[in-house]
Amino acid sequence: MPELPELNPIIHGKLRLALLSLLAGVEEAEFTWLRGKTGSTDGNLGAQLLKLEEAGYLAVEKKFVSRKPQTIYRITDSGRQALTEYVQALKQLLGSAITA
């Protein structure tokens, strides 16, 4: 029987999974846009984004636009790779659950 894959614990959290998936669909996104799309609080969102950043899955750019601070997030190559592997693992687990 083939060994079942491990699910990446960094991505497994629902909000982190949602954030990484959102960023996989766009070139870059502002903090406020991510907050609006996930309906999360500033504190929780910031904490989850930091975890993804520390894992190397996100790149962050802070800048000022019209004297207002703006934080831009982009998914990195390793973040995209991790999400792809996570989806493959999910499908594999679901396949084994169906055949079991």
Next chain:
Amino acid sequence: MQEQTSEQDLKERLNLISTMIAEGRCTTQSYSWTFILWGVAYFVAIAWATWGSGWAMWGHNWVAWPVTMISTFVLTWILAIRKYKGGHQPPTTMSRAISSIWIAMGLSMFILLFSMGMSGRADQQVFVAIIAAMLGTANAASGILLKWKQQFACAVVWWAAAVVSLFGSVAQSTVAFLAAILVCQIVFGIYGMMLEARVRKIRGAVHA
């Protein structure tokens, strides 16, 4: 970890991933309200152009289309700023491609309609055929890019209206145009807004 993760949970996560990716890429769908707004604007312009000449307050009906279109453009601009303030849409290659199609189509239509109105060379059937063909082009291009069959179907309806307008009578042209506006602007706009609402409902289930 997976021992604690039920099959239902795994399916929910897969669904969450596809929904969020789709939401990020979502373009035309998040602008469904503009289809309804412009559909109403076309109805207003048609009513004004048809019956407006007798209304002293509104003056000659040749201004009906340019004035309605400019007003709707300004209204769209204001509503879009209000709707999307506090976090503008992030750029995607797809969104740039689709917005460029609609901006180019809008500019072409404005220049054409304004010139036709001002020059007095506006034959109603040709006028309807041009508008319908241009809207068909924009809808078809967006539908192909988004792989959205319903939007491509709208393009087919617009093209059919263009053909009917040129081969049919004035009355048939009018009916075809009104029917295309109803189906491709109002009904399609409502359908898009319903899809948006469904996405928002799924988003509500997102927690850390």
